[in-house]
Amino acid sequence: MFEWNWNSIKAECVAFLGPAGYGYVQTSPPNAHIVGKQWWTAYQPTSYDLVSNRGTREEFIDMVNTCKTAGVQVIADAVVNHMSGASAGTSTLGTNFTHYDYPGTYSANDFHYCGLTPDNNIADYTNRDQVQKCQLVGLADLATDTDYVQGRLADYLKDLLSTGVTGLRIDAAKHIASSDITNILSRVGPVPYITQEVIYGDNEPIQPSEYVANGAVQEFRYTNTLKWAFTEGGIDTLQDFGNRGWLDSKSANVFVANHDTERDSSLNYKSAMNTYYLATIFSLAHPYGANPTVLSSYFFEARDDGAPNNWQGACQGISGDKGWLCQHRWPGISGLVGFRNTVGDSEITNWQTGTHQQIAFGRGNLGFVAINNESAQWSAEFTTSLPDGSYCNVNGGAPRDGCMGSPITISGGKFTANITPRTALAVHVGAMAPAGL
């Protein structure tokens, strides 16, 4: 829930996320940061007090407790590689800092001054030491290999866990040696879920696989490949991700877009021909990536545009309101959350294709999806492993919002359908059509 404030996440856990079956909600960074309305101010920490554009410590704790009661665990975005990029300024807490001095938290000897580039900034991503010990876009790089910094970061993460948080996103993990993260986490104790941001780059020495010992790792090759497949390569290339040299499915955290890629490189809500929506349905239906993430974000024109409506997230019915997009409520997305919860880790069954942009597959004998990423209708008979019966098409958000559209009747494992251009269809045994429909 990118940039949603704590009060609005709290309300959304109760109103929608819990009932829809979302297991976790990931928040923007909760700690103090440089002042400003741009979204990326959140990625310039000034201390570990939980006072940010998105709310106070009390509001954060209240949100975590309410979400957990609604069945939704909380993942906090932990910015631990660096502090700010400003030469001096004021924090959201109202305190003053300079680039290498954050009174009460860090002072000058807690930073890397890599000495490998003229300005101490990263210039060459093929050089491991530069990537991990020089500054990312001028952000003061913490000496994460020192006892004091490791202890201070561990204290912050322990404090987050004490609020009831059970998941952490480790921001900029590629810029911290995996062994430093291991050391920090060893001081924290068990964390139920960790996802680490390690952006794969061709010809770079630092590999996502180096980080799996610490927890899940974000698989950006998946994000790039989905864009390619849905816009040019063909989605019939997406049956198997097991033989590409990527992260193992159980370690891979996958997504169609995150808050960075939606601005820079991936599919996003502006993508033509419904490809973003269909790719998200695919990511929830396909078993690769033990923990898929759905981004919920807001309309933007310029890259820096901050959150609308004073960070107060808002949805109207099943769609966004006041500039928020509310992707998590889109019927095909929330319907596929129920699908994924029902099919669990079942294998792919009954893979079939039409054109290169038309695929259908089952998940064991529990669910079946068909995706028509083509500008022509797909009329076909589909073979499934599902029990005979009348199913809701959960691409309409069913059953939470009722069984939208016509039910799909499976007989002898088969059904026929006319799938309109650029739409999908999904059924599972947890969403049978009500009798009489």
Ligand code: LM2
């Ligand atoms: C991340 N992962 O590694 C975040 O997902 C990403 O959103 C963060 O970048 C980045 N790491 C640092 O945490 C964003 C944003 C940048 C922005 C930084 C810091 O993408 O554009 O940089 O946060 O706020 C901004 C300016 C940049 C400037 C820098 C330092 O855009 O031009 O560099 O602040 O003042 C001189």
Ligand code: CA
């Ligand atoms: Ca670093």
